[in-house]
Amino acid sequence: MFMHTIWRFQGVGDMDLWQLDAAQASALMAQGELRSEDLTRACLDRIAAREPVLKAWAHLDPEGALAQARVRDREPRRGPLHGIPVGIKDVIRTADLPTTFHSPVYAGHRPNEDAHAVAVLRALGAVILGKTHTLEFACGGAFPPTCNPWDPQRTPGGSSSGSGAAVADGMVPLALGTQTGGSTIRPAAFCGVYGMKPTWGRIPFDGIKSYSPALDTVGLYGRSAADLQLLLQAYALDDAGDALPRSPAQLRLGVCRTPYWAEADAQAQSAFDEALARLRQAGVVLVELPWPEGCEEINRWQDEVMQDGGRYAFWPERLNHPELLHADFQAKLDNHLGLTPERMRRATDGIARCRAAFEALLSGLDGALGLSAPGPAPIGLHTQGMATFNRMWTALQVPCIGIPALWTAQGLPMGLQLIGRRYDDAALLAVAQALGTVLDTRRTPWN
Amino acid sequence: MFMHTIWRFQGVGDMDLWQLDAAQASALMAQGELRSEDLTRACLDRIAAREPVLKAWAHLDPEGALAQARVRDREPRRGPLHGIPVGIKDVIRTADLPTTFHSPVYAGHRPNEDAHAVAVLRALGAVILGKTHTLEFACGGAFPPTCNPWDPQRTPGGSSSGSGAAVADGMVPLALGTQTGGSTIRPAAFCGVYGMKPTWGRIPFDGIKSYSPALDTVGLYGRSAADLQLLLQAYALDDAGDALPRSPAQLRLGVCRTPYWAEADAQAQSAFDEALARLRQAGVVLVELPWPEGCEEINRWQDEVMQDGGRYAFWPERLNHPELLHADFQAKLDNHLGLTPERMRRATDGIARCRAAFEALLSGLDGALGLSAPGPAPIGLHTQGMATFNRMWTALQVPCIGIPALWTAQGLPMGLQLIGRRYDDAALLAVAQALGTVLDTRRTPWN
Numbered sequence: 001m002f003m004h005t006i007w008r009f010q011g012v013g014d015m016d017l018w019q020l021d022a023a024q025a026s027a028l029m030a031q032g033e034l035r036s037e038d039l040t041r042a043c044l045d046r047i048a049a050r051e052p053v054l055k056a057w058a059h060l061d062p063e064g065a066l067a068q069a070r071v072r073d074r075e076p077r078r079g080p081l082h083g084i085p086v087g088i089k090d091v092i093r094t095a096d097l098p099t100t101f102h103s104p105v106y107a108g109h110r111p112n113e114d115a116h117a118v119a120v121l122r123a124l125g126a127v128i129l130g131k132t133h134t135l136e137f138a139c140g141g142a143f144p145p146t147c148n149p150w151d152p153q154r155t156p157g158g159s160s161s162g163s164g165a166a167v168a169d170g171m172v173p174l175a176l177g178t179q180t181g182g183s184t185i186r187p188a189a190f191c192g193v194y195g196m197k198p199t200w201g202r203i204p205f206d207g208i209k210s211y212s213p214a215l216d217t218v219g220l221y222g223r224s225a226a227d228l229q230l231l232l233q234a235y236a237l238d239d240a241g242d243a244l245p246r247s248p249a250q251l252r253l254g255v256c257r258t259p260y261w262a263e264a265d266a267q268a269q270s271a272f273d274e275a276l277a278r279l280r281q282a283g284v285v286l287v288e289l290p291w292p293e294g295c296e297e298i299n300r301w302q303d304e305v306m307q308d309g310g311r312y313a314f315w316p317e318r319l320n321h322p323e324l325l326h327a328d329f330q331a332k333l334d335n336h337l338g339l340t341p342e343r344m345r346r347a348t349d350g351i352a353r354c355r356a357a358f359e360a361l362l363s364g365l366d367g368a369l370g371l372s373a374p375g376p377a378p379i380g381l382h383t384q385g386m387a388t389f390n391r392m393w394t395a396l397q398v399p400c401i402g403i404p405a406l407w408t409a410q411g412l413p414m415g416l417q418l419i420g421r422r423y424d425d426a427a428l429l430a431v432a433q434a435l436g437t438v439l440d441t442r443r444t445p446w447n
Numbered sequence: 448m449f450m451h452t453i454w455r456f457q458g459v460g461d462m463d464l465w466q467l468d469a470a471q472a473s474a475l476m477a478q479g480e481l482r483s484e485d486l487t488r489a490c491l492d493r494i495a496a497r498e499p500v501l502k503a504w505a506h507l508d509p510e511g512a513l514a515q516a517r518v519r520d521r522e523p524r525r526g527p528l529h530g531i532p533v534g535i536k537d538v539i540r541t542a543d544l545p546t547t548f549h550s551p552v553y554a555g556h557r558p559n560e561d562a563h564a565v566a567v568l569r570a571l572g573a574v575i576l577g578k579t580h581t582l583e584f585a586c587g588g589a590f591p592p593t594c595n596p597w598d599p600q601r602t603p604g605g606s607s608s609g610s611g612a613a614v615a616d617g618m619v620p621l622a623l624g625t626q627t628g629g630s631t632i633r634p635a636a637f638c639g640v641y642g643m644k645p646t647w648g649r650i651p652f653d654g655i656k657s658y659s660p661a662l663d664t665v666g667l668y669g670r671s672a673a674d675l676q677l678l679l680q681a682y683a684l685d686d687a688g689d690a691l692p693r694s695p696a697q698l699r700l701g702v703c704r705t706p707y708w709a710e711a712d713a714q715a716q717s718a719f720d721e722a723l724a725r726l727r728q729a730g731v732v733l734v735e736l737p738w739p740e741g742c743e744e745i746n747r748w749q750d751e752v753m754q755d756g757g758r759y760a761f762w763p764e765r766l767n768h769p770e771l772l773h774a775d776f777q778a779k780l781d782n783h784l785g786l787t788p789e790r791m792r793r794a795t796d797g798i799a800r801c802r803a804a805f806e807a808l809l810s811g812l813d814g815a816l817g818l819s820a821p822g823p824a825p826i827g828l829h830t831q832g833m834a835t836f837n838r839m840w841t842a843l844q845v846p847c848i849g850i851p852a853l854w855t856a857q858g859l860p861m862g863l864q865l866i867g868r869r870y871d872d873a874a875l876l877a878v879a880q881a882l883g884t885v886l887d888t889r890r891t892p893w894n
Binding site: 124214320348422 | 557558559560561563566567570571647648649650651652653655656657659660661682683756758759760762763766767780787788791792795796799800802803806868869870871
């Protein structure tokens with residue numbers, strides 16, 4: 001039953017089906033050359049082989065997934081996602097699988113509705129393969145057991161740990177995550193896959209456990225820019241106006257080292273500069289951007305807004321199951337930072353000023369490049385690495401795309417991040433696609 | 448079974464139990480002088496008598512409510528809300544009652560989880576009495592059948608129509624609503640009850656159908672400022688710091704006529720000025736506030752942010768049930784305003800500038816007074832009145848309290864609105880309580 005199916009196909013070559021990215025699989029399905037059941041079975045097969053090491057999945061129902069796939073195979077195609085398996089971070093509600101937030105408060109919990117983000121994918125014919133592991137409530141508390149596909153001693157990053165690892169390891173071509181600090185882009189960096197945090201608010205957060213509402217964002221994972229494009233299209237975020245995909249030589253990009261550049265590893269800094277050199281050679285115009293004045297404490301403001309969310313997010317859990325609620329959440333509920341109305345107004349208004357100032361710097365540019373993380377994934381599963389190069393962008397609510405284009409000398413992934421102005425999601429993805437043709441983005445942990 | 452119980456009690460006098468406000472009922476229950484079952488039965492009795500005219504309830508389960516009440520009566524008290532009936536707007540999910548959003552897409556829909564806002568109340572012992580009527584998705588489409596308790600020919604306002612009307616008419620002492628434009632404060636004004644829109648984000652929107660995430664706010668209804676205090680306390684928003692309730696003579700308030708003053712009725716304008724005169728007599732210092740420069744189009748910006756939300760909020764419904772989705776939502780999904788990234792950035796950043804500028808004006812003041820609505824409820828159930836004096840405050844994310852203190856010559860309610868700085872919710876409610884002792888806030892439709 002769990003047999004690998006070798007696919008021989010022009011342009012794809014000899015590869016196991018689970019190695020196809022979503023865009024490749026979608027094209028084959030559109031041509032009637034691939035069935036959803038076969039792709040789903042190949043993913044399940046890959047999971048069966050690798051899950052004992054990787055531990056990416058919180059809940060999996062292989063028979064249920066195959067049943068979905070068989071129904072899709074019998075139907076007219078509903079669009080490009082028809083029949084494509086997707087993994088869902090376990091803070092996002094699903095009607096046909098448990099949703100437990102990696103919290104003992106919700107052990108065995110089964111909502112009877114899909115979150116908005118899942119309902120859209122399901123309506124468009126995607127196969128909801130299973131739920132991926134997450135840091136407890138995507139916030140704190142218990143770490144997930146998930147390992148990094150490039151080195152099982154290392155964290156895959158978090159909190160969308162299972163989604164990042166599963167996509168990187170060929171278990172599923174697409175996955176959903178969330179980001180409130182750095183929870184989507186950081187796992188994308190540590191696992192060497194494409195990740196996207198769209199403009200805040202554009203994919204409604206309905207049906208997802210919230211942490212801090214001005215920051216909470218649905219995140220997207222795929223193995224190529226074309227994969228992310230499938231997801232943007234599904235969420236009606238694919239209108240790029242006149243901004244068609246371009247050649248690198250037409251691009252003008254900012255370089256944004258942020259106030260935190262010194263906190264990056266030497267190897268991350270040098271890989272970043274090498275990537276910039278490569279882009280310059282390809283004709284990309286690069287402009288170093290200053291950080292907006294008076295906004296040097298952006299990451300502290302982000303943390304205050306985030307922790308303020310934590311003062312309110314977990315009340316139902318404390319009231320109903322105080323004995324099962326981790327000390328991390330108790331501390332947040334008790335306002336461990338001692339936040340005051342005055343500090344909250346300063347943080348929120350500071351972020352708003354920084355947002356306008358940063359976007360003004362991007363005027364006339366196609367986006368900005370920065371690091372996704374301070375270096376490669378750290379060793380150990382009781383850390384998820386630092387969100388140093390993510391917090392400010394989450395606070396600014398701007399779209400970010402993690403591109404797997406920076407590598408350590410040992411071959412571990414580090415992330416390059418492309419940042420745009422709010423609401424320019426589709427145009428930004430076209431830029432990422434152009435950059436990918438120049439940069440080293442094709443490595444996988446299985447080759 | 449549906450017998451009125453007359454309560455004779457010092458300070459309350461002879462009144463039917465359904466006439467008690469939540470704070471009065473809570474005090475009696477704390478003293479062991481009132482049972483939840485009796486109060487719940489009195490509410491159900493009032494509903495049975497008045498619902499044929501008022502049509503405030505979308506879903507009601509009298510036996511289920513009485514069963515909850517009887518359990519509460521047997522338990523130790525969990526706090527001030529223990530045993531108090533609450534009505535829930537039907538866009539807010541409840542685990543034991545249908546949630547249909549007044550939309551045919553969700554006819555008979557039964558979630559198996561409470562929304563965050565409901566889970567907190569239930570955990571604190573409140574009796575979830577039933578679901579109140581709403582404008583479809585709190586957004587557009589089908590109007591609710593609910594009438595105004597002061598004049599059944601008039602709208603109660605919306606979109607939290609049933610919550611405002613039910614609290615005003617003595618059917619339930621407390622209710623939850625939502626506000627994205629003017630959906631909480633406007634019904635409070637038209638129905639003559641207290642309403643509160645807390646600071647955006649402080650009560651998580653989890654489990655409520657979202658419309659526009661930067662605007663969506665949980666709203667609170669009661670028949671006194673003390674009632675609202677019970678709800679703020681339940682949501683852990685009652686920390687006023689040093690701001691204890693004060694006497695009117697200690698208050699300094701701004702007067703904010705907004706750029707839209709000319710759109711108010713003459714009777715609303717004169718009732719507002721009479722209320723100010725009364726406050727001045729009581730020693731309140733009043734300061735006319737200019738509207739922040741460059742922010743004259745705040746309501747258009749709010750509308751753009753709101754309509755932009757509508758471009759994304761209803762995708763699952765369109766994909767799954769296009770034939771049941773009202774043309775209003777189809778138009779929003781089709782971007783009927785032709786919104787562009789550039790316009791969205793201008794609107795959002797303009798709102799952020801206005802927020803900082805307005806709150807700077809409030810520095811040294813205890814809040815600002817304005818109108819809640821341009822006049823009394825208009826005639827007809829195919830209108831919900833205008834949100835002219837609500838949109839800007841929803842956009843600014845500041846707390847607002849509707850005080851039933853303005854009346855037409857014919858005795859119809861119009862609302863006075865108290866507006867504060869973000870995160871000052873508890874202090875603002877203390878101000879409202881002080882103002883209520885001076886203003887004419889004690890009228891009810893049944894006297």
